[in-house]
Amino acid sequence: xxQDKTLVxxxxxxxxxxxxxxxxxxxxxxxPSRNQFGEEANTLVDLIDLGLPGVLPVLNEGAIxxxxxxxxxxNAEIAETxxxxxxxxxxxxxxxxxxxxxxxxxxxxxxxxxIEGKEVRIHQAHxxxxxxxxxxxxxxxxxxxxxxxxxxxxLEIVSEPDIRSAEEAVKYLKKIHQxxxxxxxxxxxxxxxxxxxxxxxxxxRPDDKEYGTRAEIKNINSFRFVERAINYEIxxxxxxxxxxxxxxxxxxxxxAIKDETRSMRTKEFANDYRYFPCPDLVPFxxxxxxxxxxxANMGELPEQKQVRLVETYxxxxxxxxxxxxxxxxxxxxxxxxxxxxxxxxxxxxxxxxNALINKNDVNLSDSKITAENFSKLIQKISDNTISGKxxxxxxxxxxxxxxxxxxxxxGKGLQQISDEGELEIIVDQIIKDNPSQxxxxxxxxxxxxxxxxxxxxxxxxxxxxxxxxxxxxxSKL
Amino acid sequence: xxxxxxxERFRNKEISAKELTKDSLDKAxxxxxxxxxISTFDEDALKKAEYIDNNFNDYKDLxxxxxxxxxxxxxxxxxKRTTCASKMLENFTPPYESTVTSNCxxxxxxxxxxxxxxxxxxxxxxxxxxxxxxxxxxxxxLVPGGSSGGSAASVAADITSLATGTDTGGSIRQPxxxxxxxxxxxxxxxxxxxxxxxxxxSMDQAGxxxxxxFGCAALLDAMASYDAKDSTxxxxxxxxxxxxxxxxxxxxxxxxxxxxxxxxxSEEILKAYENSKTVLEKQGHSFVELDFSELSSxxxxxxxxxxxxxxxxxxxxxxxxxxxxxxxxxxxxxxLQTRSEGFGEEVRKRILIGTYVLSAGFYDAYYRKAQxxxxxxxxxxxxxxKSVDLVFLPTTLDQAFEMNRTSSDPNxxxxxxxxxxxxxxxxxxxxxxxxxxxxxxxxxxxxVGNYFSEDLLLNITHKLQEVTDWHKIKP
Numbered sequence: 001x002x003q004d005k006t007l008v009x010x011x012x013x014x015x016x017x018x019x020x021x022x023x024x025x026x027x028x029x030x031x032p033s034r035n036q037f038g039e040e041a042n043t044l045v046d047l048i049d050l051g052l053p054g055v056l057p058v059l060n061e062g063a064i065x066x067x068x069x070x071x072x073x074x075n076a077e078i079a080e081t082x083x084x085x086x087x088x089x090x091x092x093x094x095x096x097x098x099x100x101x102x103x104x105x106x107x108x109x110x111x112x113x114x115i116e117g118k119e120v121r122i123h124q125a126h127x128x129x130x131x132x133x134x135x136x137x138x139x140x141x142x143x144x145x146x147x148x149x150x151x152x153x154x155l156e157i158v159s160e161p162d163i164r165s166a167e168e169a170v171k172y173l174k175k176i177h178q179x180x181x182x183x184x185x186x187x188x189x190x191x192x193x194x195x196x197x198x199x200x201x202x203x204x205r206p207d208d209k210e211y212g213t214r215a216e217i218k219n220i221n222s223f224r225f226v227e228r229a230i231n232y233e234i235x236x237x238x239x240x241x242x243x244x245x246x247x248x249x250x251x252x253x254x255x256a257i258k259d260e261t262r263s264m265r266t267k268e269f270a271n272d273y274r275y276f277p278c279p280d281l282v283p284f285x286x287x288x289x290x291x292x293x294x295x296a297n298m299g300e301l302p303e304q305k306q307v308r309l310v311e312t313y314x315x316x317x318x319x320x321x322x323x324x325x326x327x328x329x330x331x332x333x334x335x336x337x338x339x340x341x342x343x344x345x346x347x348x349x350x351x352x353x354n355a356l357i358n359k360n361d362v363n364l365s366d367s368k369i370t371a372e373n374f375s376k377l378i379q380k381i382s383d384n385t386i387s388g389k390x391x392x393x394x395x396x397x398x399x400x401x402x403x404x405x406x407x408x409x410x411g412k413g414l415q416q417i418s419d420e421g422e423l424e425i426i427v428d429q430i431i432k433d434n435p436s437q438x439x440x441x442x443x444x445x446x447x448x449x450x451x452x453x454x455x456x457x458x459x460x461x462x463x464x465x466x467x468x469x470x471x472x473x474x475s476k477l
Numbered sequence: 478x479x480x481x482x483x484x485e486r487f488r489n490k491e492i493s494a495k496e497l498t499k500d501s502l503d504k505a506x507x508x509x510x511x512x513x514x515i516s517t518f519d520e521d522a523l524k525k526a527e528y529i530d531n532n533f534n535d536y537k538d539l540x541x542x543x544x545x546x547x548x549x550x551x552x553x554x555x556x557k558r559t560t561c562a563s564k565m566l567e568n569f570t571p572p573y574e575s576t577v578t579s580n581c582x583x584x585x586x587x588x589x590x591x592x593x594x595x596x597x598x599x600x601x602x603x604x605x606x607x608x609x610x611x612x613x614x615x616x617x618x619l620v621p622g623g624s625s626g627g628s629a630a631s632v633a634a635d636i637t638s639l640a641t642g643t644d645t646g647g648s649i650r651q652p653x654x655x656x657x658x659x660x661x662x663x664x665x666x667x668x669x670x671x672x673x674x675x676x677x678x679s680m681d682q683a684g685x686x687x688x689x690x691f692g693c694a695a696l697l698d699a700m701a702s703y704d705a706k707d708s709t710x711x712x713x714x715x716x717x718x719x720x721x722x723x724x725x726x727x728x729x730x731x732x733x734x735x736x737x738x739x740x741x742x743s744e745e746i747l748k749a750y751e752n753s754k755t756v757l758e759k760q761g762h763s764f765v766e767l768d769f770s771e772l773s774s775x776x777x778x779x780x781x782x783x784x785x786x787x788x789x790x791x792x793x794x795x796x797x798x799x800x801x802x803x804x805x806x807x808x809x810x811x812x813l814q815t816r817s818e819g820f821g822e823e824v825r826k827r828i829l830i831g832t833y834v835l836s837a838g839f840y841d842a843y844y845r846k847a848q849x850x851x852x853x854x855x856x857x858x859x860x861x862x863k864s865v866d867l868v869f870l871p872t873t874l875d876q877a878f879e880m881n882r883t884s885s886d887p888n889x890x891x892x893x894x895x896x897x898x899x900x901x902x903x904x905x906x907x908x909x910x911x912x913x914x915x916x917x918x919x920x921x922x923x924x925v926g927n928y929f930s931e932d933l934l935l936n937i938t939h940k941l942q943e944v945t946d947w948h949k950i951k952p
Contacts, residue, residue, distance in 0.1 A: 047573055051793040053566065053674040054553045054575060056707050088789050088835070090812055097792020145797075274835035276844060279679035279786055281708050 006164040011203040011241075013234045014211050015163035017226075019176050021155045021186045022130065022194040023066045028151035029129045030057030030100060035153065037192050041146040049151045051095030056280050059084075063153040066185035067107040067127050068286065068294045070155060073179050073301060074122055076111025078291055082127075084281045088274045093132035093145050101128035101156075103275050105283070113179065115171040121160040128154050149193075155185070161200065161211065166230035170223050173197060174325075178302050181327035188327075189363065196221045201233045203241065212237070213247040217254050217261050224361075229254035233261050305330055313342035322350050328364045329354075335371035340378035348378060352392060356399050368402030376405040389462050390414050418465040420472070423456070426464070427472050430455045441477055449473065480544065480638035480692035487543040490533070494543035494587060498526035501545035501589045504636040511612045513630040515550045516558055517590035525587050540698045540719065542585030547631040547640040550591035551598055552578045552683070553672040561674045562596045562606035565794045565801045565819035575672025576704045577641060577683050584699035592627030592640060596821045597791065598648055598676040600624050601893045602880070605823040610880060613656060614952040615918050619877040622652030625686070629656040632686045633952060639696050640686040645677050646779050647872075647897025649684050650909035654872035654921020657911045659938065659948060660686045661693045664929050665904035666711035668697075669704030675790040677783040678709075680901040689948045690910065690938035694718035697931060713929065721932035722939045728761040729937065731924075732865035735766045740773075740895065746871045749913025749920040754869070756941060765865050771857060774850050775898040780891055781834050781847035782902075787824075788831025794819060855903040862927045867937065870896050872909040872921035900925045908934040911947040919950070 006013065025035050031048035047055045071078045083105035086098040106126035112119050132150035136143045157176060163169050177195055181188040188195045202214035217233060220226050232254075237247050251270070252261040300308070302324045309320040309330075323346060324330045336345045353374070357364060377394060380386045386394060386409060397408050409415055417423060430452060431438055441448040456469045478500075486492045502519050522545070529536045529543050536542035553559045553571035560566045578588065595605040603611040603626025611626040613619040614634040621630045625642030629652035632640050642649040644662035653660030661684045668683045675681060685696035697718050704710040733754070734740075738747060754764065796802035796815030803814035820828070834843035861868060874893060882889065900907040906926050913920035926934045942948050 050798060052553075052571065052573070052799070053559075053561070053569070053793070054571075054670075054672040055573075056671055058706060058708055086789050088792060090792065090795060092795075092797045092808060095793060095798060097795060098789050272837045274789070274832065274837075274840075276785060276789070276835055276840075279677075279709075280675075 006168070007206065008203075008234055009238055009242075010205070011234070011238050012206045013164060013166075013230070014161050014202050014204060014214075015165070015169050015230060016161035016200040017159045017163065017169060017172060018198040018200070019157040019159075019173065020196050020198075021157065021176070021180050021188075023063050023153040023155055023185050024187055025060055025062040025066065025153050027060055027062075029060050029063050029127065029153035031151050033151065036148075037189075037194070039148055041148060044148040045150065049095065049147055051097070057100060057278075059281060059284065060153065063127055064107065064284070064286070065290070065294050066153075066183070067125065067155055068291060069183045069185055069298060070125055070157070070180065071108035071111060072291075072295055072298060073183055074108070074111030074113055076122060076125070077109045079105055079107050079109065079286055081105060081283045081285045082107045083283045084127075084278045085275045086278045089271045091131065091134075092143070093134045093147070093150065095132070095147065095150060099129060099131065100278050100281070102126035107286070113172070113175050115168065115175050118168070120162045120172050123158045123160050125155050125157040128156055130154050155180075161202075166227045166234070169199065169230055170227050173223060173226055178325065178327065182299065182302050182305070184299055189365075190221050190223070191363070191366070193221060197226060199226065199230055199233075201230055201237070202247070203234060203237045212241075213249050215247065215250055215252050215261070217252050218264065220254050225254055225256050228256075228259055229261055232259060236261065302327075302330075309333075313337060313346070315342065315346050319346045319350060322354075326364070332364055332371045332374070336375040336378060338375065340375045341382050344382060345375070345378045348381075348391075348395075352395055356395070367399060369399055370402075373398055373402075373405050380405060380409060384416055384418055384465055384467075385409065386414055386416050387462060387464075387466055390416065414463060416465045417460050417463045418468055420468065423464060423468055423472055424476075426456060426459050427469070427476050430459065431476060438477065452477070478635045478638045479689070480687050480695060481689075483638055484542070484544060484695075488537050494526040494529040494536075495523060497543060498522050498545050498587050498589060501637050504634070505590060505631075508614070508634050508636060510617070511614060511630050511634060512609050513592055513611055513627040513634065513636065514547070514590040515560055515562060515593050515608050515627070518557060518588060522587050522589045529585065529587065536585045539585035540695050541581060541639070544586050544639060545589045545637050546581060546586040546696075547590055547592045547628055547637045548578055548581070548588055549594055549625050549628050549640070549642050551594060551643055551674045552591075552641065553674065554578050554588070554591065557591070559591065559674070560608070561598070562594045562608055563819065563821065563824070564607045567607065567801065569800050571672070573672060576669035576702065576706065577673060577700050579672075580702055581641065581696075581699050586639070586699070589637060592625070592631055594627055595624035595648075596824050597674065597787070598624040598643055598645055598681075599787070599823050599827055601647065601651055601890055602878075602882070603627065603652070604880060605821055607821060613877045615657065615877055618879055619918075620655070620880055622655035622873075622877065624648040624652075625660075626652050628686050629653055629658060629660065632656070632658045632688065635951065638687060639692055641683060641696070641700065642686055643673060643681055643683045644897075644901065645680045645682070646783060646901050647894045649686065650872050650897050650907060650921070650923055651893065653686060653909040654911070654919070654923075655877040657919025657921075657947070657950060657952070658686055659689050659693050659908065659910045660684065661697060661908040661931065661934065662900060662906060663697065663701065663931055664711070664906045666709050667906070667929065667931065668700050669702060669707045669710050671704055671706040675786075677786040678790060679786060680783065680904075682901075689942050690908070690935045691719070691722060693908070694722055694935045694939070697935070711929070716932055718932055718935055722936050724936065726933065726936050726940055728763065729866040730864065731757060731762050731764050732767045732861050732868040733764045734769050734772070734870065737871075740874070741892070742871050742874050743876065745876065745913070745915035746873065746920050749915070750871050750922055753912045753922055753941070756945060757869070760940060760944070767861055767865070767868070769857065771853060772899060773895060775854055775902055776891060776895055778847040778850035778854065778902060779894065779898045780830070781843050782851065784827040784831030785835050785844050785847075786831070788828045788835065791820070791824070791828055851902045854899055858899070858903045858905060858925075866926075866933065867930075868925040870923050870925065872896060872923045876916065876918045876920060896923070904928070906931050906934055908938050910938045910942065911950070912945070913947060914950060919947070
């Protein structure tokens with residue numbers, strides 16, 4: 001059975017994700033305030049975001065187009081008419097006392113995405129407004145609220161419970177991340193909260209007819225935490241069931257520091273959101289013209305980009321796939337190869353650059369590396385200014401400092417030594433200093449050639465042009 | 478003070494805006510016992526009047542140029558306190574202007590003050606105001622009706638010739654009837670709701686009060702506009718209502734209710750209703766009997782939908798951002814105390830009802846069913862308007878009643894809206910006008926028209942008022 005791999009101690013985990021994606025519109029979903037991360041607190045707030053008496057929401061049609069884009073990219077049904085509902089609850093960072101969202105008539109329904117041979121169905125994706133941000137740790141005895149985020153458009157993507165392991169959940173989430181960033185409807189920046197998810201987790205025996213009771217883990221904001229939180233939760237539920245207990249339907253929080261999930265509220269205390277259609281907004285009809293217009297401006301999807309990179313730059317399918325996995329990387333690559341060798345650039349991005357990204361656990365966009373600077377690095381390798389070994393050093397240096405590649409090379413005197421005369425003097429000295437090795441080499445110990453190359457590199461701190469050194473050594477020995 | 482007369486005198490320079498404004502303010506203070514105003518803006522109003530007089534040519538041709546007006550305290554006015562007659566907003570000064578008041582300012586009117594009302598427009602007697610009840614100019618122990626009681630009283634007592642109101646379940650028409658003046662509830666969407674504090678968003682609609690249809694037409698000309706800031710605002714060619722009064726109405730088919738005497742309407746009101754029919758008949762109109770046995774289900778639907786929406790609309794008053802805030806040590810206590818202290822009994826009651834009908838397990842039984850009734854009401858009217866041009870009804874069951882009746886019989890109070898609610902549920906326009914006098918108190922009747930037929934409603938009322946004097950009788 002294919003599913004056996006996902007069983008944990010004979011239990012089948014069943015997982016569904018709700019992914020919240022902040023859309024990159026100019027203005028908020030229902031107000032003219034700017035939609036921007038990282039501005040001074042409460043500076044992107046107008047009457048509507050404050051929920052003042054008598055103010056009314058006006059729908060941002062840009063967000064509708066982005067929702068349609070996502071629907072088209074996931075082969076989903078686009079609503080003919082969508083309706084906004086009010087979700088009522090009290091919280092200080094929710095100024096109106098309700099969130100405008102979509103319950104029964106969402107913009108997108110019944111989509112699907114593929115994750116390595118498996119299909120995950122999307123139940124629906126709906127538009128809604130984000131809440132503000134409460135902060136409890138700035139002042140000792142007061143909480144403060146920043147409403148810049150209040151009203152920012154979100155697309156909430158709700159999957160069917162088709163996911164069977166934490167690993168699959170991460171793959172699915174990465175796929176969603178890939179789609180929304182390629183469609184350019186979100187920056188997908190998880191550390192800034194542009195993409196975050198809730199995971200519904202339950203376990204069952206493989207032959208059970210019904211799913212087990214699920215727990216919902218709220219607000220997980222990194223791929224790594226998704227995996228950890230789900231794995232923790234699966235183990236927790238197994239422990240409960242195997243000791244004869246029952247899993248409670250509840251909302252839980254993942255604590256990344258302690259690596260555990262904690263109960264936030266049980267079903268008994270669950271909010272009754274009293275949803276009803278928002279009377280301030282009329283049902284919105286999505287015309288075929290609008291759908292066609294969006295279709296015509298879809299942009300390139302990852303699979304399409306992959307094919308293009310193979311055809312344009314002669315990359316292997318695998319390399320193109322790795323580069324296209326992440327839109328930032330793919331965009332980065334295309335800037336780099338404007339002036340640098342496509343194959344060499346691909347090799348360095350997939351190898352050393354990705355290693356640095358993973359090691360530091362950051363986004364490429366958050367690093368100090370720019371595509372232009374990286375391109376110079378590749379060019380310096382191509383024209384033999386520096387060796388591969390030195391290039392690694394330079395890459396690490398520009399990763400840390402962001403400094404210009406040419407300056408780093410010059411400043412540290414890292415240019416490759418390609419002056420034949422200079423190298424000949426060095427080689428002569430090596431031959432002179434190692435008479436026994438020379439004799440051994442001449443008597444047939446070919447392997448010793450590497451020793452001489454090593455000595456030359458040592459003498460030049462790795463700066464010797466390897467091709468030239470080989471050539472000189474061969475002629476002199 | 479009839480609007481048409483004073484505008485004429487202002488335009489002929491027989492009276493200045495300043496004199497008109499001073500006169501209105503003097504009366505507002507002289508009749509302060511009516512408690513019709515929550516705030517007056519004497520200094521600003523006189524300043525504006527003076528400015529208008531100094532720039533007479535810019536104002537003389539405006540619909541409301543130089544005319545003092547009273548605005549219901551539900552419309553947000555920039556830099557001027559707006560309370561909605563609630564302790565919750567006792568000290569709230571909005572940093573923005575409602576579209577209605579902005580339109581009226583631009584039409585040249587002078588706001589002398591903000592009128593008293595039922596708290597958050599919830600009530601039919603103007604007794605739920607945090608600022609105390611409004612007294613009907615026709616008798617000091619009588620209610621003026623509600624929720625726009627202060628605006629109706631201001632016009633009835635001749636303090637201003639015009640006033641704005643809002644009508645969610647009859648809040649313009651019922652006080653107009655009880656105070657002996659004319660009031661119009663426009664088609665839902667004709668007048669922008671931007672800056673008008675929401676009670677029941679799907680029914681709230683602002684409209685004019687005046688002695689007669691002419692004044693209402695002029696004020697509606699100023700109030701009505703398409704507004705991109707209100708998604709429910711209607712995008713239509715602008716109609717000039719004042720001009721529409723000059724045209725002929727022709728011979729209309731007017732719908733009347735079969736079994737109207739079975740609805741609990743007082744004898745005096747039925748008698749006045751019959752008299753009006755005689756006049757209408759003389760003017761060449763004919764009547765078609767309609768079967769409207771579903772009429773009374775409107776109240777049940779209304780008293781589910783309106784509280785449901787209000788429970789959500791009023792959630793923003795939580796003590797966190799603006800308005801009343803009680804001293805509390807934690808957030809739940811802050812919500813609880815602030816809302817218990819800030820809202821009056823009627824408002825709290827409706828929030829509770831609304832919360833209940835929307836809650837899990839009850840939604841289908843109440844809210845969904847109420848919406849079904851609402852759709853039925855709408856299709857009923859659609860059907861009526863296939864065979865008639867207008868529907869003619871009394872406005873209320875009773876004339877102005879004594880204060881404190883509410884507390885003894887709340888259901889009776891809700892039933893008071895029987896004849897006004899159907900127009901709100903269907904979103905239709907309706908005009909109430911004085912059509913009789915009994916027990917020395919005024920009586921009102923109303924026309925309900927098809928969507929956006931305000932011109933016809935105003936015109937037929939105007940034609941009636943050309944041959945009757947009920948609208949001229951003052952307390």
